[in-house]
Amino acid sequence: MRFLLHVVPVLALLLTSAPTSARSDSAIFGTVIDVVTREPIGDVVISATSPSLQKPEEVTVTDAQGNFRIPRLPPGVYALRFEHEHQYPYKLEDLQLREGRSLRTHVELAPADSRAVMICY
Structure with a gap:
């Protein structure tokens, strides 16, 4: 019992000070269209890079309506x-x-x- 009285506070301290995941609920999303026809463009490959990412890049592809979403990104500066x-x-x-x-x-x-x-805005 005395052992638990010493171990539990230490475990609680370790759990509360543990680093959180590099992922968050932040996201980048949007639409890609053709500047001439004004039509959405499907199958555009979008690569997101940032020093905040744990891997070199996050990649996604636009759907048929030209929409894309890159979810669960850590905060930071992106390209x-x-x-x-x-x-x-x-x-x-x-x-x-x-x-x-x-x-x-x-x-x-x-x-x-x-x-x-x-054009981008």
């Missing part, structure tokens, strides 16, 4: 790269993601065979 075989690649940098918050992006990609300009 997103958008790639599609028929569009010019685009990189969006210096996105500040805060704990418990989400960032919404809207990206317009130019077709690879045009001179249109990529």
